[in-house]
Amino acid sequence: MAQTDYTYAVARIRFKETALLSDSDYDILLSASDAQTCIRNLKDKGWGGNAENDSAEDLISFEENNLWSFMTEIVQDKSIFNFILVKNDFHNLKVAIKCVTRDVKPDDMLIQNAVTSPELVFDAVSKREYQRLPEYLSETARYAMSTLLSTSDGQLCDMIVDRMCLSHIFHLKEIYDSDIIKLFCELTVASSDIKIAVRCAKTKKSLDFIKKALVPCDSLNIEKLAQSASSGYDSIIEYLSTTEYKSAVNALNDSMSAFEKWCDDYMTEILKPQKWEPFSIGPVIGYLVAKQNEIKAVRMILSAKINHIDDLLIRERLRKSYV
């Protein structure tokens, strides 16, 4: 991919960064008495625009759509975001396969912000016209659908799609020039492999199944990870202690959500120096990831307020702030 100048996009991002929620904003949200007070506070910070979004879900979906329309507005080549959006394509493919085989409508389960139109994915899957899908989806769709129909094993179908998704993200790493995108792709695949390995170890899956589920990446030796996962959880921890992910061991010992938080925080720390880059895609990716983390955090806080969950529990799961 040719080097592009992102001067204009970065200048707009600089201004937008000032509107990201800071640690003190999160404190205010957490100390709010209920979800409605949280929503009012968020609206004061510019969330929801001028639209009437009184429910938490409306507010969050408005922000998600707003983020993507902003991102696609500031860069000329929208394919630069494929490494993030492609996950949604594979999610839509899973939804389409499950809905078609169960004869139910997908309603709002399809994610609109994707590389390939979700309607096209659903239509192609429902009519078994896989050739209408892009190359990276067509073979996966055909194979996942035939596996589900022949085995009725939903978990196996999900594994096939997830594996192809991660393989495609790893393949995208080779296409991009940006080091930060390469790193993002690598971390996405590596963290997913670790999660898969841990789940497989806890559910005592066979070595053959684990090998099929894991996707090769540069920062992990998949063969060793698979062997460790088949030996048990402690072996995984032992192996990870010898890799660059040794700082994730404590988080993994805590819980899977603590590990997910570690992954997001690790990425935020890597992205932070990009804030000072005036011409590269780095600040754009940094803002995108930061805003997605912010939306994730707000969703968590609002759900906690609606379900009367203790603030302390949420505070532990809040990601590091990018600003």
Add this chain to the structure above:
Amino acid sequence: MSDFLANNGGVFFALLGAAFATFFAGIGSAIGVGKAGIAAAGVLSEDPSKFGKVLIFQLLPATQGIYGLLVAFLIMSNIGIIGDPVEITGLQGLLYFAASLPIAFSGLFSAIHQGNCSVAAIGTVAKKEDQMGKALILPAMVETYAILALLISILAIFGINAM
């Protein structure tokens, strides 16, 4: 060709110097102002109230082009292209050409880098408006080297006159 250079070589080389000063310093300024303009447009699309502030940053790399123009005017007036006709030798022509080089090349590179620096400074002002003064000093530092080059070019031109 050799007859042409023997009769007009002085004017030719001096005019080439004037062209170099305008051309290279102008290119540098155009690139610098263009880059800063793109960043300024990005900030303005989010906050139009910052127009005055970002305009100053955009104009900073424009000065090199003006310096090149000034040197070109001085050369042209000294060789009689502007004003009264003057007889100049081939050696004088070459000296005028040499005198134009500092602002031509220093103008080119300093304007491009000042433009880059202005882009970064515009980003600073977009985030922290109260840091305008500090942000302005950083690209202004690059100007020093364009001024030094201008000084040498002007001193050289006046020195050639006195020879």
